[in-house]
Amino acid sequence: MSPKTPESTTDQYRRKFLKQSAAVGGLMVAPGVILNQVAHAKPDAEKVSNKNRWGILVDTNKCSKGCNDCVTACQEENGWGKSETKSRPDQQAQWIRKVTITDKQTGHVQSLPLMCQHCENPPCVDVCPTGASMKREDGIVLVDRHICIGCRYCMMACPYKARSFIHEHLQYQKVNAPRGIGTVESCNMCAPRVDRDREPACVEACSKAEHGALLFGDLKDPESAISVELKKHGGKQIRADLGLNTGVRYQGI
Amino acid sequence: MMSYGQFAKHLLVLAGLFALPVLSNAGELGPQPPKAKEKASAKTECVRPVKEMRKNHMKLLLHKRDETMREGVRTKEISLSECIECHVTPKKDGEYPRIGEDEHFCSSCHNYAAVNIDCFDCHSDLPKDASAHMHTLNGNNPHHKDLASKDSLKKETLDVLIEGGKK
Numbered sequence: 547m548s549p550k551t552p553e554s555t556t557d558q559y560r561r562k563f564l565k566q567s568a569a570v571g572g573l574m575v576a577p578g579v580i581l582n583q584v585a586h587a588k589p590d591a592e593k594v595s596n597k598n599r600w601g602i603l604v605d606t607n608k609c610s611k612g613c614n615d616c617v618t619a620c621q622e623e624n625g626w627g628k629s630e631t632k633s634r635p636d637q638q639a640q641w642i643r644k645v646t647i648t649d650k651q652t653g654h655v656q657s658l659p660l661m662c663q664h665c666e667n668p669p670c671v672d673v674c675p676t677g678a679s680m681k682r683e684d685g686i687v688l689v690d691r692h693i694c695i696g697c698r699y700c701m702m703a704c705p706y707k708a709r710s711f712i713h714e715h716l717q718y719q720k721v722n723a724p725r726g727i728g729t730v731e732s733c734n735m736c737a738p739r740v741d742r743d744r745e746p747a748c749v750e751a752c753s754k755a756e757h758g759a760l761l762f763g764d765l766k767d768p769e770s771a772i773s774v775e776l777k778k779h780g781g782k783q784i785r786a787d788l789g790l791n792t793g794v795r796y797q798g799i
Numbered sequence: 800m801m802s803y804g805q806f807a808k809h810l811l812v813l814a815g816l817f818a819l820p821v822l823s824n825a826g827e828l829g830p831q832p833p834k835a836k837e838k839a840s841a842k843t844e845c846v847r848p849v850k851e852m853r854k855n856h857m858k859l860l861l862h863k864r865d866e867t868m869r870e871g872v873r874t875k876e877i878s879l880s881e882c883i884e885c886h887v888t889p890k891k892d893g894e895y896p897r898i899g900e901d902e903h904f905c906s907s908c909h910n911y912a913a914v915n916i917d918c919f920d921c922h923s924d925l926p927k928d929a930s931a932h933m934h935t936l937n938g939n940n941p942h943h944k945d946l947a948s949k950d951s952l953k954k955e956t957l958d959v960l961i962e963g964g965k966k
Contacts, residue, residue: 588871590872590874593866593870593872684871690868692865718923719923720923724923726921728920
């Protein structure tokens with residue numbers, strides 16, 4: 547084998563030329579490609595990627611005190627709440643709950659929805675012995691019930707008390723929200739909907755009720771409504787001191 | 800000594816006895832999975848050849864389950880809900896069979912083979928059109944309240960149903 551023939555040098559030049567022209571071509575195509583990504587839904591076969599990080603911004607000043615629409619929408623979407631008839635109330639599932647907080651000094655009362663905060667560094671994932679508690683590439687934290695053994699360690703680790711355990715046999719589950727005895731569950735930011743470019747059910751219900759207190763979007767896209775709003779007015783994490791970098795942020799608390 | 804003719808007769812009877820289980824097996828014994836809906840009938844096949852599906856459906860499902868669960872791949876081809884959508888068909892009385900009943904596609908074989916599956920502890924064992932209205936049928940959300948909004952029952956009847964006729 548000859549180490550270097552005139553041919554191989556030619557090949558190298560060719561390669562270089564091809565690379566350069568491909569780069570130029572790429573530049574020219576790129577704007578079109580990016581437009582394409584924004585305009586169209588994620589193809590079903592495409593995997594979720596860390597190019598996105600989904601988040602929800604809650605404006606507590608817009609959140610109505612008597613309104614429970616986000617909770618009922620979540621129940622309707624995911625089939626929890628009414629299906630557990632034998633469990634005690636404190637055992638029943640709560641994917642999302644309304645919390646009322648009062649400032650004792652001023653008497654200011656606030657109402658806000660509390661659910662899985664979809665942390666960047668989720669303690670529930672850290673402690674899970676089987677890898678069932680997991681974070682998707684796009685930042686959604688959820689339970690893979692196929693390998694969940696129901697030890698409930700994640701429930702103890704979660705600072706937001708966002709997870710529930712199913713104590714009884716269930717029937718008539720939603721097709722898009724399988725859930726059953728012996729597994730832990732929590733808000734999954736409506737992953738099946740998000741994968742099809744839809745908003746989570748709670749966000750949809752909130753805008754339907756004309757409160758608009760919930761804003762869903764991509765935290766990594768600087769032009770998304772949620773990023774713009776966060777940049778303009780900011781948003782707090784609950785228990786920011788824990789350094790979890792939550793995907794759910796709150797305004798007005 | 801047996802004559803040739805007698806021997807042949809005995810042989811025939813013996814052969815008949817051996818053939819009996821084989822023949823009857825073709826008729827009644829063994830799993831009897833119900834026919835799928837139109838889209839996976841003889842004209843349009845299942846997502847894989849039937850032979851392969853019988854042997855490997857669990858491997859396909861296992862692979863797809865991790866892809867969907869962990870990577871958000873939502874293709875319909877090898878999705879459990881699509882299997883159910885096509886394969887679970889109403890019984891003779893028009894009701895959908897539940898998992899565990901021999902008329903349910905999955906149970907028809909799994910009951911026979913005595914292989915327990917826990918898929919349907921969590922997953923819906925009914926097609927969408929069947930589960931859509933059934934889940935609301937419980938004490939908290941009785942059917943007659945839906946009927947009230949549709950004006951399909953008389954007001955007096957509704958009073959009895961909802962208020963127990965106490966007014």
